[in-house]
Amino acid sequence: MPSAIRCTNLFKTYPGKPPVEAVRGINFEVNVGECYGVLGPNGAGKTTTIEILEGLSPPTSGEAEVLSMSWAKDANAIRERIGVSLQETQLSDRLSVGETLQLFRSFYRSGVDPDEAIARVSLQEKKNAWVKTLSGGQKQRLAVATALVGDPELIFLDEPTTGLDPSSRRELWEIIEAFKREGKTVLLTTHYMEEAERLCDRVAIFDSGKIIAEGSPAELIRSLGAEHVIEFSIDQNHEIMDDELIRSIPTVDRLDKSDSQFRLTVGQPHVVLPQLIQQLADKGISLSSLTTRHASLEDVFVSLTGRHLDDENAGKAP
Amino acid sequence: MKHHHPILAITLARLREFVRRPEAVFWVYFFPVLMVIVLGVAFRNQKVETFDVDVINGADAASIVENLKLETRIKPHLRDEDESRERLRTGKTTLAISGGKSDGNDASSPADVEYLFDPARPGSLAARNLVDAQLQKSAGRTDVIKSNDVVYSEPGGTYVDFLVPGLLAMGLMGGGLWGVGYAIVDLRIRKLLKRFMATPMRRTHFLFGMMTSRLIFMIPQIFVLLVVSYLLFGVKIYGNWFSVALVVLVGAIEFAAIGLLVASRAQTLETASGLMNLVMLPMWTLSGIFFSYERFPELVQPVIKLLPLTPVIDALRAIMMDGKSITTLGPEFAVMITWSVIPFMIALAIFRWND
Numbered sequence: 185m186p187s188a189i190r191c192t193n194l195f196k197t198y199p200g201k202p203p204v205e206a207v208r209g210i211n212f213e214v215n216v217g218e219c220y221g222v223l224g225p226n227g228a229g230k231t232t233t234i235e236i237l238e239g240l241s242p243p244t245s246g247e248a249e250v251l252s253m254s255w256a257k258d259a260n261a262i263r264e265r266i267g268v269s270l271q272e273t274q275l276s277d278r279l280s281v282g283e284t285l286q287l288f289r290s291f292y293r294s295g296v297d298p299d300e301a302i303a304r305v306s307l308q309e310k311k312n313a314w315v316k317t318l319s320g321g322q323k324q325r326l327a328v329a330t331a332l333v334g335d336p337e338l339i340f341l342d343e344p345t346t347g348l349d350p351s352s353r354r355e356l357w358e359i360i361e362a363f364k365r366e367g368k369t370v371l372l373t374t375h376y377m378e379e380a381e382r383l384c385d386r387v388a389i390f391d392s393g394k395i396i397a398e399g400s401p402a403e404l405i406r407s408l409g410a411e412h413v414i415e416f417s418i419d420q421n422h423e424i425m426d427d428e429l430i431r432s433i434p435t436v437d438r439l440d441k442s443d444s445q446f447r448l449t450v451g452q453p454h455v456v457l458p459q460l461i462q463q464l465a466d467k468g469i470s471l472s473s474l475t476t477r478h479a480s481l482e483d484v485f486v487s488l489t490g491r492h493l494d495d496e497n498a499g500k501a502p
Numbered sequence: 503m504k505h506h507h508p509i510l511a512i513t514l515a516r517l518r519e520f521v522r523r524p525e526a527v528f529w530v531y532f533f534p535v536l537m538v539i540v541l542g543v544a545f546r547n548q549k550v551e552t553f554d555v556d557v558i559n560g561a562d563a564a565s566i567v568e569n570l571k572l573e574t575r576i577k578p579h580l581r582d583e584d585e586s587r588e589r590l591r592t593g594k595t596t597l598a599i600s601g602g603k604s605d606g607n608d609a610s611s612p613a614d615v616e617y618l619f620d621p622a623r624p625g626s627l628a629a630r631n632l633v634d635a636q637l638q639k640s641a642g643r644t645d646v647i648k649s650n651d652v653v654y655s656e657p658g659g660t661y662v663d664f665l666v667p668g669l670l671a672m673g674l675m676g677g678g679l680w681g682v683g684y685a686i687v688d689l690r691i692r693k694l695l696k697r698f699m700a701t702p703m704r705r706t707h708f709l710f711g712m713m714t715s716r717l718i719f720m721i722p723q724i725f726v727l728l729v730v731s732y733l734l735f736g737v738k739i740y741g742n743w744f745s746v747a748l749v750v751l752v753g754a755i756e757f758a759a760i761g762l763l764v765a766s767r768a769q770t771l772e773t774a775s776g777l778m779n780l781v782m783l784p785m786w787t788l789s790g791i792f793f794s795y796e797r798f799p800e801l802v803q804p805v806i807k808l809l810p811l812t813p814v815i816d817a818l819r820a821i822m823m824d825g826k827s828i829t830t831l832g833p834e835f836a837v838m839i840t841w842s843v844i845p846f847m848i849a850l851a852i853f854r855w856n857d
Contacts, residue, residue: 238700240856260702268700274692278522279515290511291703314522334701 186252188338188369189214189237194246196232206232207243208393214386216337219360219370221380223481224390225491230373231271231342233390237371238268238340251338264293267331267339269324271346277316281307281326284315285333292334301333305359321352328359339363341372345379357383377481389485396488404484410437410451413483414460416474417445424469433459438487449479449487508703512711513718516685520719530681531723534673535730538666541792542735545661552577553629555597556586562601566615569640570599576633590618596626599633614641659823662735666727667818668791671753673723675785675811678757679764679778681716686765687774690854699855709850713758720754741821745828749821752835753814756842760810763845766853785811807833810841 189212196207207229214220222230235241236248239255239262248255250262275284285298296304302311305325310318318326324344331339341360345353353376360370360383374380380387381401389397389404397404405411418425422441431439435451450456453476464471486492506514520526554577557567563580570578578599581589586598598618615637619626689695698708731737739746764781768774788795788802789811798806806812813834820826820834 240696240700263700263702266700268697270693270697270700272693273697274694276515276519276692276694278519283515283518286506287511287515288701290506290508291698291701293702330697 186216187213187249188216188218188251189220189371190247190249191233191237192247192249194233194236194248195244196229196236196241197244206393207236210246210390210393210395212388212395212398214369214371216369217364217367218385219364219372219383221384221387222371222373222390223375223377223380223387223485224373225375228390229393230390232393234340234342234371234373238266239263264334265337267334267336269327269331269339269341269344271342273327275315275323275326275330278314280312280314281318281329282311284326285329288330289333295334296332298333301329304332304362305329306355319352321348321355324348324352324356325359328356332363336368338369338371341370343373343375345374345376353379380481387481389481389488391485391489397484401481404481405479408437408449408479408483408487410435410449411479412450412453412476413479414448414450414453414456414474414476415445416460417472418464418469419472420469422446424467426463429463430460440486440490445473447486449483508707509711509714512708513715516712516715517718520715530673530677530719531726534669534723534727537669538662538727538731539734541665542662542731545665551575551625551628553597553625553632554579554595555599555629555633556581556589556595558583558586558598558600560601562615566599566601566637570633570636572640573632573636576629576636587618590620593623596623597629597633660735662731663737663823664794664819665792666731666735666737667822668815670724670727670750670818671789671811671814672786672791673727674720674750674753674814675757675782677720677723678716678754678759679761679782681719682712682758682761683765683768683774683778684761684771686712686762687768687771690765690769691771696856705850705853705855709762709846712762713755716758716761717751717754720750724750737822739822740825742828745821745831746818748828749814749817749831749834749838752838752842756810756814756838759842759846759849762849762853766849769854769857785809788812790815808837810838813837 191213192211194207194210195205198204198206210229210233212220222233224230232241236243237250239250239259242255251265253262255262279287281302282298285301289295289298289301299311302308305328307322307325307329310322315323315326328339328341328344331341344360345356348356357379360372364370364383370383372379372383384401386398386400387404388395397407399407425446427439427441430436430446430448433450433456435455436448437451438449440447440449448456448460457476482492552575555570557563557570557578557580559580559582567578567580570576579595581598583600586595589595590598596619600616600618601614617630617634619630621627686695689698728737728739760781761778764777765774768777788798788806789809790796790806791811795803795806795812807816817831817834817838820831821828
């Protein structure tokens with residue numbers, strides 16, 4: 185299968201004292217028709233990487249190939265065939281939805297009619313409304329429409345749903361899924377695991393400028409060795425629990441402790457839970473919380489780094 | 503929906519954003535008009551200039567007042583000495599007259615009358631001479647030669663006629679710098695410029711679109727100013743309309759190019775407005791918007807003539823007031839074109855597109 189994106193050994197260092205190495209050796213390939221997710225905490229190098237692929241910032245070293253063309257030689261040809269939605273773009277408040285898309289459409293040699301782009305993101309009723317009257321979700325849909333108006337083969341979406349309410353988020357997912365159904369390629373960054381699990385065929389988990397895991401969401405979760413997570417907390421000092429005793433319970437794969445809670449990765453919760461409750465009862469400890477759930481990409485990240493994705497200080501921002 | 507050329511699409515988008523911001527329209531179009539009205543009223547030519555003078559209470563004061571009243575242009579007021587000196591010091595009167603109590607410069611021939619005034623104050627010398635002539639005449643001096651005054655007032659020679667070309671040029675400067683420079687920095691801050699760069703939009707199309715929209719905003723700006731100054735103050739264009747239009751066009755391009763340069767790297771509105779004021783301030787004061795730059799020392803005048811605003815004002819005044827032909831304005835056009843081309847090229851080379 186031909187690849188839509190291929191990047192080899194990408195490095196990006198921002199000059200300064202000390203220099204910031206935002207991207208430190210990234211390699212990946214996205215197939216045509218695939219939705220590829222780039223996950224990771226803030227400052228992991230996601231936006232830097234996607235901006236290199238969008239041709240907005242040159243890599244310090246390494247190669248980025250998009251639609252089998254290189255940015256160095258075919259920049260304008262690539263731009264004709266990709267669509268982009270950046271983080272934090274503020275479209276003009278006093279232009280209407282239709283006027284905004286007309287402006288963006290004028291930049292492309294070929295593309296879809298602005299009305300068609302409006303229909304794809306379901307903003308027909310807002311066609312004549314000024315951008316400043318739109319809700320956050322509608323603005324984000326308009327931003328995606330500006331990426332679609334050039335009729336691209338590949339779209340880049342940088343955190344398209346950050347800050348949106350759940351129903352707006354689902355509306356955007358449907359737009360992205362419709363685009364995928366046409367056999368087109370999507371590269372998206374997100375820090376919502378649920379979003380990646382639903383939309384992405386494959387994901388790359390970024391941390392500190394490197395890819396620390398890559399594969400389909402199901403593969404990555406399977407790589408944990410156990411697919412369930414039990415989290416509990418107790419109202420006494422954690423030292424009172426015997427870690428070894430917990431690890432000895434059958435199908436327990438892993439135990440992580442944070443300040444507030446214990447986190448077990450287990451194969452079979454119905455085997456682990458009775459024994460765990462028994463251990464607590466033997467010591468006279470009472471639970472203050474207990475939850476069980478399927479393992480997620482978040483757990484993959486935690487098991488790889490020992491940190492949570494939304495930890496504020498997970499990485500250095502460029 | 504219709505598909506436009508990118509330059510047209512950018513121009514249209516800018517025009518729409520502009521007219522949908524009424525406060526911006528107000529400042530761009532009505533501020534210069536307001537200036538013409540206020541300054542035009544303040545400096546309108548008075549029919550006959552009159553002089554209010556103080557006569558200090560003393561020996562001959564009453565007869566001096568009587569004599570001065572015979573000349574209609576003199577308005578004498580009887581005051582005490584302390585009060586008169588205070589009024590002189592604070593500029594409320596230009597001249598005080600004191601009747602023969604001082605000894606004058608030469609003790610052997612005491613003066614009959616003494617004039618107190620600051621010759622550096624405008625109008626004080628004229629008041630002194632008029633008062634002196636009247637007092638001498640009352641005392642019996644006769645004119646040695648006969649003279650006759652012919653009132654000669656050439657149209658196009660009033661202060662408002664002088665001021666309007668200056669304000670037109672000032673509007674072009676402010677409009678170009680703010681209209682282009684501020685708009686670009688705003689697009690950069692909103693990351694919209696970066697977003698445009700992710701499309702196949704050509705950089706030159708963008709820059710031309712920004713400049714074109716500015717040239718279009720300028721047409722009503724110039725038109726309103728000319729119409730208002732004609733209706734209120736009778737300011738006319740003695741030269742060719744087409745020549746005025748050409749100077750305005752080149753001037754607008756010049757300041758749009760300078761606006762582009764000012765905005766080429768600025769990343770905050772504060773930086774941009776600081777730079778714009780830095781660029782405009784010398785021209786506000788030196789280029790002769792409100793008064794002729796010939797009042798500045800001769801040494802700096804060649805420099806003043808090379809500032810971007812000066813040739814615009816000079817050319818507009820030459821056409822509007824003196825009715826000169828555009829063919830005599832070669833040096834002015836050379837300066838304006840240089841200030842259009844070089845900033846545009848530098849801006850294109852150093853422009854910050856992606857961040």
